[in-house]
Amino acid sequence: MARLLIVHHSPTPTVQALTDAVIAGAGDDAIEGVEVVVRTALDASAQDVLAADGYLLGTPANFGYMSGALKHFFDTIFLQAGGALADDGSAGAAAGGRKPYGLWVHGRYDTTGAVRSVQSIVQALGWQQSAAVLEILGDVGDEQRASAYELGGTIAALLSE
8 A cells, every 4th residue: 555644834724724635635535545644744754754655745934934843854854765965965866766745835925935945855855746836825715725635635646556
C-alpha cells in the first residue's frame, strides 16, 4: 500500500480549514490503496519522510517565508531524507527519488516568498511537484476548500495507480 505523508503547520482556523480539506480529499473513498499519514510540522520525522511515497505540505506565509515550524521540519529531516547540498552549502539538486508532492500556502497579502522557499528546499530533496501550488490569499470559503480537497485527492490518486 502506498503511503501519503501530509505535513502541515496550521496555527489559525483559516489554515486549519484548508488542511482539513486537503486531508479529506486525500482520504476520498474513491481512492484506494493509499494510507494517509498526517503529522504536524513539529512532529514529523525523517522516518515518516523515508516511509512515504508522496507528500503534501501546508504552511501559512509568514513575513514572506514559510512558517518557522515547516522550516524546522525541513531542517530536521533534510540530510536523513536524502537532501543534497552544493559545495557552497546551499541546497543542491538531488539525484534519484522524484516522489510526488503538493503544496498549499495561505497568506493575507502575498505567498510568493513562502512558495519559493519551500520549492527550493524540496528541489534539493528530489521530490517532484505533481500539482499546481495552491496559493490562497485572505478568507477561505467553499471555493478554496474545494481546491484544497482537489489537491489532496490529486496527490493521493497519483499514488494509487
